[in-house]
Amino acid sequence: MKQPSPANQGPVRLPVWRARFVMAGLLAAFALLAGRSAYLQAVRTDFLQEKGEARYARVLEIPATRGTIFDRNGEALAVSTPVKSVWAIPADAQLSEAQRRKLAALLGLEMSELKRRLGDPSRDFVYLKRQVPPETAEALDKLQLEGIHHHREFRRYYPGSEVTAHVVGFTGVDDAGQEGVELAFQSTLGGKPGSRRVIKDRLGRVVEDVQSIRPAHDGAELRLSLDSKLQNLAYRALKDAVEQHRAKAGAIVVLDVRTGEVLALANAPSYNPNSRTRLSGAQLRNRVITDMFEPGSTLKPFTVALALESGKATPGTMLATPQGRMTMASYTIRDSHPAAAVSVAQVIQKSSNVGAAKLALALPAETMWDHFRRIGFGAAPELGFPGAAAGRLRHYKTWRPIEQATMAYGHGISVSLLQLARAYTVFATDGELMPITLVKAASVATGERVLSAQTARAVRAMLEQAVQSGGTGPRARVVGWRVAGKTGTAHKLENGGYAADKYLSSFVGFAPVSAPRLVVAVMIDEPASGQYYGGAVAAPVFSQVMQGALRMMGVPHDGPLEPLEIPSEAELREST
Amino acid sequence: MAKLNLLLLAVLVACAIGLVTSQHRARKLFSDLEREIDRARELDIEHGRLQLEASTWGLHPRVEKIAAGTLGMRVPEPRRVRVVQPGKGK
Numbered sequence: 001m002k003q004p005s006p007a008n009q010g011p012v013r014l015p016v017w018r019a020r021f022v023m024a025g026l027l028a029a030f031a032l033l034a035g036r037s038a039y040l041q042a043v044r045t046d047f048l049q050e051k052g053e054a055r056y057a058r059v060l061e062i063p064a065t066r067g068t069i070f071d072r073n074g075e076a077l078a079v080s081t082p083v084k085s086v087w088a089i090p091a092d093a094q095l096s097e098a099q100r101r102k103l104a105a106l107l108g109l110e111m112s113e114l115k116r117r118l119g120d121p122s123r124d125f126v127y128l129k130r131q132v133p134p135e136t137a138e139a140l141d142k143l144q145l146e147g148i149h150h151h152r153e154f155r156r157y158y159p160g161s162e163v164t165a166h167v168v169g170f171t172g173v174d175d176a177g178q179e180g181v182e183l184a185f186q187s188t189l190g191g192k193p194g195s196r197r198v199i200k201d202r203l204g205r206v207v208e209d210v211q212s213i214r215p216a217h218d219g220a221e222l223r224l225s226l227d228s229k230l231q232n233l234a235y236r237a238l239k240d241a242v243e244q245h246r247a248k249a250g251a252i253v254v255l256d257v258r259t260g261e262v263l264a265l266a267n268a269p270s271y272n273p274n275s276r277t278r279l280s281g282a283q284l285r286n287r288v289i290t291d292m293f294e295p296g297s298t299l300k301p302f303t304v305a306l307a308l309e310s311g312k313a314t315p316g317t318m319l320a321t322p323q324g325r326m327t328m329a330s331y332t333i334r335d336s337h338p339a340a341a342v343s344v345a346q347v348i349q350k351s352s353n354v355g356a357a358k359l360a361l362a363l364p365a366e367t368m369w370d371h372f373r374r375i376g377f378g379a380a381p382e383l384g385f386p387g388a389a390a391g392r393l394r395h396y397k398t399w400r401p402i403e404q405a406t407m408a409y410g411h412g413i414s415v416s417l418l419q420l421a422r423a424y425t426v427f428a429t430d431g432e433l434m435p436i437t438l439v440k441a442a443s444v445a446t447g448e449r450v451l452s453a454q455t456a457r458a459v460r461a462m463l464e465q466a467v468q469s470g471g472t473g474p475r476a477r478v479v480g481w482r483v484a485g486k487t488g489t490a491h492k493l494e495n496g497g498y499a500a501d502k503y504l505s506s507f508v509g510f511a512p513v514s515a516p517r518l519v520v521a522v523m524i525d526e527p528a529s530g531q532y533y534g535g536a537v538a539a540p541v542f543s544q545v546m547q548g549a550l551r552m553m554g555v556p557h558d559g560p561l562e563p564l565e566i567p568s569e570a571e572l573r574e575s576t
Numbered sequence: 577m578a579k580l581n582l583l584l585l586a587v588l589v590a591c592a593i594g595l596v597t598s599q600h601r602a603r604k605l606f607s608d609l610e611r612e613i614d615r616a617r618e619l620d621i622e623h624g625r626l627q628l629e630a631s632t633w634g635l636h637p638r639v640e641k642i643a644a645g646t647l648g649m650r651v652p653e654p655r656r657v658r659v660v661q662p663g664k665g666k
Contacts, residue, residue, distance in 0.1 A: 068624065076631045079624050159631035206610050207603045232636040480654035551651070554659055561655040 057199050057210055064191030066154060066175055067219030069168060069182075071228040072261075072440045077168050078182065080154040080175070084137035085130040091121040092147030099145055106139055107132065130173060131155045156182075160228060162270040163235045166286045167226060167262075167438070170273040179284065181224065181438065184384045191219040223440045225261035230254060230549050235266040237544045238522070242268040245527035245537050251287035252541065253421045254549060255519040257510065259441040260425070260434035263518070263549070265289075265418075290387040292414040293523070296490030296576040297351045297472075297534070298508045299410030299420075301427065301459050304347055306371045307359040309455045315345045315462065321354040328402045333357050336573040348462040348486060349471045351574035353409045360408030361401065368404065369396035374433070374450050375423040377415050381436055391415040409576045410490065417506075421521035424508050427463060427484070428516035431456035460484055464513050467539075472574050475566070476509055476539035478547045482559040484516075485509015485542065487534035489574050492526065502526050507538035511546050514558040520546050535572030 040048060069078040086107060095103065095118070104114045107129045117126050130153065137150045156171045158164065169180020176190065177183035194216030199208040234252045242250040254264040271283040285291060307313040324338025337350045347355035360368060372378065378393030392414040399407075406412045415423075418436070425434040425447065432447025451459075463484035467473040473487040488506035491498035508521040522538040522545075531537055643649040 065620070065624070068627065075634070076627045079628045079631070081624050081628065082621055157628050159628060159635065163636075206607065208606060229636055236637075480657070551657070556659040556661060557654070557657075561653075 053210075056201075057197055059195055059197050059213070060206070062194040062196060062214075062216035063152060063154075064193045064216040064218050066156065066171070066191050067189040067221045069189070069222045069224060071164075071224055071226045071231070072263075073227065073229075074223075075228050077158065077160050077164050077224065077226070077228070079157050079159070081157060082134065082152050083131040083155040084134055084150040085153045086128045086132060086137065086140065086148065086150045088118060088126055088128055088149070089147045090118050090123055090126060093118050093145070094147070095145060099143070102143060103128075103140075103145060103148065106136060106143070158273040160231070161274060162272050163232050163266070164226065164228065165270050165273045166267045166288070167224070167231075167265050168273070170276065179386070180286070181222070181385075183386050184438075185222055189219045189222055192217040225256075225259075225263060225438055225440050226265070227263045227552075229552055230545075231264040231266060233548045233552075234264040234545050235268070235270070237541050237548075238266050239268045239270075241522075241524060241537065241541045245524060245529045245531060247524045247528065247537075248526040249282065249285075249287060250522070250524045250541075251291070251417050252520070252522045252545065253288045253418055254545065255421050255425065255434075255436060257425055257428040257434065257516050257519055258444050260422075260436045260445040260447075261441050262418075262436060262438050264545075286387070287523070287525070288417045289383070289385055290389050290416070292389045292391045292416050293504055293525075294413065294490050294493060295410040295415050295420055295506065296488035296504065297353075297409055297574055298486045298488035298506050299413070299415075300348055300351065300356045300408070301463060301486055302371065302375060302423065303356050303360050303368075303408040304344055304462065305426070305451055305455055305459045306363060306368060307344065308458055309451055310363060310367065312362050313344050313359060315343065315458055317344045318342070319344065319347070319352075319355045319358050321352060321358075324352070324354060326354045326357060326405075328405060329400075331402050333405065334575055336575045345462045345465060348459075349465045349468075351466075351472045351487065351576070353576055356408040357405035360404055365396040365399050365404050368407070369393070369399075371450075372407075372413070374448075375426055376419050376433060377413065377423070381416075381418060381422060383418075383436065383438055385438065388418075389416040391419055410488065411576065417521050417523050420506075420508055421519050424510060424519045424521070426450050427456055427460050428510040428519050429456070460513065460516075463509065467509070469565075469571070472533070472535045472572055473507060473509070473539045474564075474571070475535055476507055476542045476546075477564050478511060478543050478550065478559070479564060480557040480559055480561050481511050481546070481550050481555065482513035483509055483511035483543075483546060484513050485539075487539060487572070487574060488576065489532060489534045490576055503532040505532055505534040505537040507534050507542045509542055509546070511550060512555060512558045517553065517555055518546065518549055520549070533572045533574060535574070539572075 066080045068076055071077055100114060104111050109129060117128060140150060154175050158168060167180055169182040170178055171182050172178045177186040194214040196212045197210040198206045199210060201207045234254055238250045238252045250268045252266050253262060256263050265288050267287050269283050271279055318341045320341050321335060321339060324335030326333045333353050335352050335354050342350060342352045342355045346352060372393055377391050380388040380390040403412045422436050426432065429447055430453035431449055431451035433450045434447040435445055463486055464482060465471055466486055467476045467483055473485055476483055476485050485508055490504045492502040492504055494502065504523065504525055505527055506523045510516045510519045520542050522541045524537045527537045
C-alpha cells in the first residue's frame with residue numbers, strides 16, 4: 001500500500017479524540033485554576049490578607065510618660081524626661097578598632113568593658129549603656145555603626161535632690177516606683193504605653209491608622225502636701241543639728257493643724273536620688289514614718305490629759321514625790337528635778353516621771369490602753385506610704401503595774417515620729433485627732449474627738465508653761481509667737497535593756513498657742529557631743545523651723561517681740 | 577441609549593477621580609495630623625525639661641545664697657514685721 005501524499009488529498013481529517021483530548025486538558029487546567037483561586041479567595045483569605053498587610057502595616061508603640069510630682073505650690077519635685085538606651089547585637093557588631101574607640105569615648109565606657117560586652121556573639125541583645133542624653137544618641141547615629149542601636153526610655157529627675165528624697169522616693173531603671181511616694185502612688189503615676197497598627201508608605205511615613213489596639217494612658221500628675229520652702233528649711237535645720245551634735249541620725253515632721261497635711265518631712269542622713277550609687281540602708285530609712293522608738297517624756301501630756309479627762313485630777317492637784325523617787329517591785333523611778341511634791345501642771349513643766357507614774361497608776365489599765373489607741377498609737381496611720389510603722393502598744397491584759405507606770409512617761413511603748421506629731425494635734429485643736437495626708441488637701445479636714453475642749457485647753461496651757469523659764473524646753477521658744485511643747489530625752493533600747501549613754505532627744509510642739517497652725521516634731525538619734533537633753537538638742541531645731549515656718553505662712557504675731565534670753569543647761573535636765 | 581451610557585461613563589470617571597483625590601487628601605491630612613501629634617509630644621517633653629530647669633534654677637539654697645550674698649538681703653527682726661490680715665481693718 002502506497003502512502004497518499006497530503007498535498008493531493010484535500011483537507012486532513014484528524015481523529016476526533018485528539019480535539020477532545022486537548023479540550024479536556026484545557027478545561028481541566030481552567031478548573032484547576034478556578035479551584036485554586038477559590039481556595040485562596042475563600043479558604044485562605046484571612047491568612048493571605050494578613051501576610052499582605054504585614055508588608056506595609058506596622059504596629060507602633062505609643063509611649064506614655066510618668067506623671068510629674070509637684071509640691072503644694074506647683075514646684076516640680078519629680079519630672080520624667082526622655083533619654084536613650086544604647087544596645088547592641090554582638091554578632092552584627094563587627095567594629096574596627098578605631099570605631100570601638102570612638103564608641104567607648106562617646107558612651108564613657110572603658111575599652112575593656114566595651115570589649116567584654118560585645119565579646120559574646122551568642123547573645124542577641126546586650127545593653128551598652130542605659131539612659132544617655134538624646135544628644136549622645138544623635139552623635140551615635142552619625143557614626144553609623146553596624147549592630148549598634150538605641151531606643152527611647154524615660155528617666156526621672158529629682159530637682160529637690162536630698163532635701164525631698166525621703167518623701168518623694170525614686171523609681172528604678174524600668175520606670176517603676178521603688179521608694180516613697182513614687183512607690184505608694186505607682187498605680188496613678190505610672191503611664192500605660194499603648195499600641196496601634198498603621199500603614200506606612202515607601203518613605204516610612206505613616207499614612208493611615210488601621211486600628212488602635214490599645215490607647216496610651218499618661219500617668220496622672222500628683223500634687224503633694226509638701227511646701228518645698230518649708231521642707232528645705234526643716235531639712236537644713238535638722239542636718240545642721242545632726243552635724244553639730246554628732247548624732248547618728250535625725251528626723252523632723254511639720255503638720256498643718258487645720259488640714260492634717262504633712263508640710264515638711266525630712267530625715268538625716270539623706271541621699272541624692274539622682275545618683276544612687278553606694279546607698280546605705282541608714283540613708284534610705286525614712287525614720288519619720290517607718291522607724292519606731294520609745295518616745296519618753298513627750299508622752300506625758302497624754303497621761304496628764306487622761307487623768308484630767310477622767311476627773312482623777314485637776315491642773316492644781318498635788319502629787320507626793322518624796323525625794324523624786326518611787327520604788328516598785330525592785331525598780332526605782334527617778335526625777336531629774338527632785339521635789340517633795342509636784343502639781344499636775346508641774347509634771348509636764350518639770351517633766352516629772354514619778355508624778356506621771358502616779359497619775360497613771362490611779363487609772364485602770366484598760367482606760368489608758370483605750371486612750372492610747374484612740375490617739376492613734378499601735379495602728380499605722382492611713383497614709384498609703386510603704387512601710388508605715390504601727391508602733392508597739394501591748395494589750396492591757398498583759399501589762400504589769402510597773403509597765404503601766406513607765407508607759408505614763410513613754411517607756412515600754414513604741415511609736416513613730418509621725419504618730420507622735422499627729423497625736424499632738426489633739427492639743428493643738430480643741431481635742432480632735434486630725435487625719436493626716438501627704439497629698440494636698442482641698443479643704444479643712446474634720447478630726448475625730450478624743451478629748452473634751454476643756455481638757456485640751458488645760459494641757460495646752462501646761463505645755464506652754466513647759467517652754468517658759470522653769471520648764472525643760474525654753475530653747476523651743478520663738479520670738480513673736482507663743483509656742484507650746486514637750487521635750488523628751490529617752491535612753492535607747494539596746495540588747496533588751498536601756499543603754500546608759502545612748503539617748504534619743506526629741507521635742508514635739510505647736511504654735512501659735514492662741515490659734516495653733518503648725519505641729520512640729522523633732523527627733524535626734526544618739527547625740528554624741530556631750531549635750532543630749534531634748535531641751536538642748538531638739539528644742540532649738542523646733543524653734544528655728546517654727547520661726548521660719550510661721551514667718552513664711554504670714555501667721556499673725558501673738559507673743560512678745562523682744563529677743564529671748566538663753567536659759568542655763570541645768571534647767572533643761574530630764575531623765576526620760 | 578448610547579447617550580445615557582456616555583453620561584453614566586462620565587459620571588463614573590468623575591466619581592473615580594473624586595475618590596482618588598479624596599483618598600489622597602485624607603492621607604495628606606492624616607500625615608499632617610501625625611506630624612502635629614509628634615510636635616505636641618515634643619513640646620510636652622520640652623515642657624517637662626523646662627519645668628525641671630525652672631526647679632533647678634529656683635532651688636531654695638541657691639535663691640537663699642544669691643539673696644544673702646549678691647543682694648545683701650536678710651530676714652527682718654520680728655519687731656519690724658507687721659502682719660496685715662485682709663478684711664480685718666488695720
